[in-house]
Amino acid sequence: MMAGWNVHNGTAVSLPQANVDTDQLIPARFMSVPRSEGYGPYLLHDLRRDDGGGLRPDFLLNTCPEASVIVSRRNFGSGSSREAAVYALVDAGIRAVIAPSFGDIFAANAVNNGLLPAEVDEDTCKALEAGLENGPCDIRIDVGARRLTLGAMSATFVLDDSWAIKLINGWDDIDLTRNHGVAIAVFKHIRSQTAPWAWPAAAD
Amino acid sequence: MGSPQTMLDKLWAAHEVLQREDCVSLMWVDRHLVHEGSHHAFAKIKERGLPVAEPELTFAVVDHYAPTRGRSKIADPQIARMIDTLRGNAQAHDLKMYDLSDPRQGIVHVVGPEEGITLPGLLINCGDSHTSTHGAFGALAFGVGATEVAHVLATQTVWQRKPKAMRITVEGALGAGVTAKDIALSWIAKLGTDGAQGHAVEYAGSCIRDLSMEGRMTLCNLSIEGGARFGMIAPDETTLAYLEGRRFTPKGAAWQAACADWITLASDQTAAFDREVTLDAAEIAPTVTWGTSPEQALPINAAIPDPDQVPPAKADAARAALEYMGLKAGQRLEGTPVDQVFIGSCTNGRIEDLRAAAAVLKGRKARIPGLISPGSSQVKAQAEAEGLDRVFTEAGLEWAASGCSMCVGMNGDLVADGRRCASSTNRNFRGRQGRGARTHLMSPAMVAAAAVTGVLTDVRPLLARRAA
Ligand code: SF4
Numbered sequence: 001m002m003a004g005w006n007v008h009n010g011t012a013v014s015l016p017q018a019n020v021d022t023d024q025l026i027p028a029r030f031m032s033v034p035r036s037e038g039y040g041p042y043l044l045h046d047l048r049r050d051d052g053g054g055l056r057p058d059f060l061l062n063t064c065p066e067a068s069v070i071v072s073r074r075n076f077g078s079g080s081s082r083e084a085a086v087y088a089l090v091d092a093g094i095r096a097v098i099a100p101s102f103g104d105i106f107a108a109n110a111v112n113n114g115l116l117p118a119e120v121d122e123d124t125c126k127a128l129e130a131g132l133e134n135g136p137c138d139i140r141i142d143v144g145a146r147r148l149t150l151g152a153m154s155a156t157f158v159l160d161d162s163w164a165i166k167l168i169n170g171w172d173d174i175d176l177t178r179n180h181g182v183a184i185a186v187f188k189h190i191r192s193q194t195a196p197w198a199w200p201a202a203a204d
Numbered sequence: 205m206g207s208p209q210t211m212l213d214k215l216w217a218a219h220e221v222l223q224r225e226d227c228v229s230l231m232w233v234d235r236h237l238v239h240e241g242s243h244h245a246f247a248k249i250k251e252r253g254l255p256v257a258e259p260e261l262t263f264a265v266v267d268h269y270a271p272t273r274g275r276s277k278i279a280d281p282q283i284a285r286m287i288d289t290l291r292g293n294a295q296a297h298d299l300k301m302y303d304l305s306d307p308r309q310g311i312v313h314v315v316g317p318e319e320g321i322t323l324p325g326l327l328i329n330c331g332d333s334h335t336s337t338h339g340a341f342g343a344l345a346f347g348v349g350a351t352e353v354a355h356v357l358a359t360q361t362v363w364q365r366k367p368k369a370m371r372i373t374v375e376g377a378l379g380a381g382v383t384a385k386d387i388a389l390s391w392i393a394k395l396g397t398d399g400a401q402g403h404a405v406e407y408a409g410s411c412i413r414d415l416s417m418e419g420r421m422t423l424c425n426l427s428i429e430g431g432a433r434f435g436m437i438a439p440d441e442t443t444l445a446y447l448e449g450r451r452f453t454p455k456g457a458a459w460q461a462a463c464a465d466w467i468t469l470a471s472d473q474t475a476a477f478d479r480e481v482t483l484d485a486a487e488i489a490p491t492v493t494w495g496t497s498p499e500q501a502l503p504i505n506a507a508i509p510d511p512d513q514v515p516p517a518k519a520d521a522a523r524a525a526l527e528y529m530g531l532k533a534g535q536r537l538e539g540t541p542v543d544q545v546f547i548g549s550c551t552n553g554r555i556e557d558l559r560a561a562a563a564v565l566k567g568r569k570a571r572i573p574g575l576i577s578p579g580s581s582q583v584k585a586q587a588e589a590e591g592l593d594r595v596f597t598e599a600g601l602e603w604a605a606s607g608c609s610m611c612v613g614m615n616g617d618l619v620a621d622g623r624r625c626a627s628s629t630n631r632n633f634r635g636r637q638g639r640g641a642r643t644h645l646m647s648p649a650m651v652a653a654a655a656v657t658g659v660l661t662d663v664r665p666l667l668a669r670r671a672a
Pocket of ligand 1: 267311312313334550551607630
């Protein structure tokens with residue numbers, strides 16, 4: 001399980017594109033690799049790399065291997081539910097993505113892996129992008145306070161309270177849920193009485 | 205009497221085990237569908253030494269990596285390993301598995317309904333974003349990531365915050381050659397790929413009632429492309445007629461009792477939705493995507509937009525999309541040369557889709573190569589019984605086995621760099637069908653029309669000539 005975190009001091013880079021979908025975050029052909037091998041090299045593979053697999057010097061993220069925060073545009077992480085997209089970000093050292101909106105499944109996957117999906121309004125996003133125009137910049141993110149500081153600029157971001165708690169504590173849902181074992185067993189019993197059709201009929 | 209409820213309210217209440225102080229609910233999962241991509245989740249429960257909590261409610265399907273040609277001997281060791289891993293996990297946890305050789309194998313979102321694993325009133329999870337498909341039956345069905353798949357495997361529950369309720373009402377009749385795919389692409393083009401984020405979409409209206417189950421599944425399937433994790437349609441006679449007698453549906457008195465329960469799932473007439481959108485079916489034309497996001501879609505007769513004319517927030521994306529797609533602003537969509545076609549996927553790989561494509565292709569020749577991969581092995585058998593396979597092969601297209609195939613290319617069915625593909629699938633993302641592949645999404649009938657002419661084509665005149 002992930003260690004929780006509340007404050008991060010790192011380096012932000014800009015990825016000025018809308019709809020960075022999970023197919024771009026990690027192309028499907030890399031998804032059969034076991035996680036233990038690390039997914040970092042596949043992050044944004046086809047955008048970052050040329051046909052021979054070399055890093056494109058003109059791609060911003062490539063100029064800054066120490067980047068830990070990405071500022072992007074609307075609808076980040078839309079598309080496929082592949083959690084591998086989050087693994088690629090996390091394994092490449094990314095702790096937070098800042099964008100005006102996120103794919104619903106991606107955002108949930110992110111929080112489950114200690115990656116912060118920080119939602120900011122369009123204007124804040126533009127200002128952050130402008131601040132990163134000349135290259136990567138130091139950034140400070142405070143999850144508890146929902147505040148980020150980039151150079152002289154300070155802004156708030158939106159994050160569901162339950163997600164903030166989970167990120168800060170590094171909680172694992174399975175452990176939490178197993179504490180509710182009795183409630184689940186009772187629910188199952190009642191459901192089997194009130195909705196017997198909810199169990200698959202014996203196959204012929 | 206309580207206050208009026210939406211279908212979402214009813215389904216939610218029926219599955220809520222408890223609610224935390226922060227309003228996140230622990231939900232009971234009635235069906236859990238797993239596939240080769242679920243290997244991360246199985247590894248997670250193995251690490252903790254946990255069993256699958258409810259093997260009887262968990263079904264494993266080989267689809268994402270399923271070879272569509274040369275199935276008996278898989279050449280690629282990576283692909284063979286992915287399928288073997290699922291086999292191993294299914295065996296270890298005693299799960300019902302739809303393996304490659306099973307005559308009922310197919311894409312998970314086609315197999316579930318076909319087998320009656322999917323039923324109204326259920327909560328269905330799968331580690332796949334198109335799980336919204338199953339909502340077509342009046343189920344609460346949504347895609348989850350690997351951590352959540354592991355959670356469902358271990359506990360048969362999932363933590364979820366209740367989404368907001370949105371209703372998309374489509375009234376009137378669709379024109380000839382216009383399908384559920386066109387309804388979906390139209391609303392996504394109108395509202396954007398994030399247009400329904402945070403919402404569960406219920407589709408309603410006379411046009412939806414008139415759709416077959418296949419059409420309803422196509423529509424609910426594509427909900428996620430508009431940002432909605434959930435799509436749903438109230439169960440009615442069409443739903444029940446589709447399900448009756450399927451393998452895992454209740455039988456006899458249990459069936460009657462279930463039907464009586466399911467019919468009550470519909471939203472109460474005065475229930476309030478957080479958001480309402482209305483479309484006029486008569487205004488929907490065959491729709492085609494021109495860019496790299498499903499929202500970049502237009503009626504086939506339209507011209508490709510000029511990035512300088514679109515709202516500034518979307519201009520950069522439009523510019524980048526045109527460059528990637530090798531298209532010019534102002535160019536008419538119709539007449540754009542296409543290199544190949546693909547018909548299949550959980551969006552449009554069902555029997556009705558194949559019939560619609562065959563209706564266009566019958567007696568005609570395809571000018572470009574193409575692949576047809578039925579949504580399931582049962583769909584394949586049905587199509588062959590109806591002679592549809594011969595229509596396709598006589599037209600010069602390749603008829604293959606069932607799987608996700610060229611929707612995602614994991615099994616090696618790829619579109620080559622720079623090639624343009626007319627496709628009945630769901631995502632035109634950069635590189636989705638292969639690195640550098642240029643995907644145009646459209647209905648199966650429209651794909652068939654493109655095959656016949658070799659260019660993006662309005663299917664309606666081709667159908668009209670048939671009728672005349
Ligand atoms: S056909 Fe495509 S969208 Fe559907 S489950 Fe397979 S990969 Fe996913």
